[in-house]
Amino acid sequence: MRFIKTDKFVDNSISIRMFLPFERETITVTNLALRMLKRKTEVFPSLQQVALALNEAYSFRVSLHMTGLGNKLMIEYRFQYLQSQYCPTGLEDSTVLKIMDQFLFHPLIDAASFEECKAQYEDKLLRLQDDPDYLSSSQCLSLLDKGHTSSISIQGYQSDLETLSYQDVQKRIHVIMTLKKHVYVCGRPSQAVLSYLQSIDAPLEPVMSMHPYQGTEYRESFLQKEIAQTSLTMAFKTKITIKDELSYPLVLLNSVLGQCPNNLLFDTIREKYSLCYAIHSSLIRYDGLLLVQTGLSKANFEQVKFLIQEQIQRIQSMDYSDELLENAKKDWIDSIRSIQDLPFSWMEQVFSDDYLHQTASIVQRISMIQRIQKEDIALAAHNLSLCALALVEENDEEV
Helix, strand or coil: EEEEEECCCCCCEEEEEEEEEECCCCCHHHHHHHHCCCECCCCCCCHHHHHHHHHHHHHHHCEEEEECCEEEEEEEEEEECCCCCHCCCCCHHHHHHHHHHHHHHHHHCCHHHHHHHHHHHHHHHHHHHHHHHHHHHHHHHHHHCCCCCHHHCCCHHHHHHHHCCHHHHHHHHHHHCCCEEEEEEEEEECHHHHHHHHHHEEECCCCCCCCCCEEEEEEEEEEEEEECCEEEEEEEEECCCCCCCCHHHHHHHHHHHHHCCCCCCHHHHHHCCCCCCEEEEEHHHHCCCCEEEECCHHHHHHHHHHHHHHHHHHCCCCCCCHHHHHHHHHHHHHHCCCCHHHHHHHHHHHHHHHHHHHCHHHHHHHHHHHHHCCCHEEEEEEEEEEEEEEEEEECCCCC
16 A cells, blocks of 8 residues: 655545456446446445435545556546544544445445446447547547557447446456455545555556557548538557656657647647647557647648648657747646645556656656757657548538
């Protein structure tokens, strides 16, 4: 168990993490299982009773999250509650322990919840089909080699959902219930709470190897939909993972290209040429992928595609201002310094260090960022190779 003992916050915050293989065959049933797990418990057998119990515990907060980390799927329970000294009548340890234990080990799984959650999940997946940015990004990633987890949609698949039974979800929940739990704590919980958390904690095994996307075939997709605007997503393999020497230069490359204020993509394609509505880049660091996404008119597709690749070439040839690089560094350093201002961000950083077996301090990380030069970023940029493109076009035909 990792315990960040601090008086910075009025809440005690707890993150409990578990790992599953990230698989195409099980992602949909896992999504549905998580919807049911955060719904009701044996002692609180209705949504109203759950809400009442949490409110009576001074707005105790419970949430459940899922994240892809390379070929692993991480499930995270989050608990947050007011420290006893800030409660008018105090918050009993027994109440805290009861709520956590109920959600972790005693969820109420019934057929009625299954039907309700399945319908809500289906509605979400249908609504996503009307989001052009989601459609282009998911379509782009689905083009990647099927043997790599980057091609799997973490949101799941409607076709799989239609065939899922109540028994399928029960089996998946049983698997989740038996997973090892890795506990992170921030604040000043009582000794009783710490002892309980220690009793359910298992040592975290650091990730030993990374599997960046290595596909050699370029693929593209063009899809017409009744949507508001055209959306383009381009995926570039980088061959650089979060543990590589070029990992820090790659983050700055992404910032200069399409993240920090006045980045190359925005200044050139949006401001200079007015060819798009919005544009940005992002990293999938565990998979070694860089994505560029933009909303545009389909008439501008070819020019925008050319200009995106031209901005990458500018980074390769170091054709951008020193001021832009310094602003990118400043943004990243500011974000590092602010990590400890939010408890779950702080725990996320501690977890990441544990998982990646990293020991650099904040001061050391800032120093490494400050030492990065344009040459380092250019070296990372030369690794970029376009591997997939998806264009979701608005259908402008008269209905």
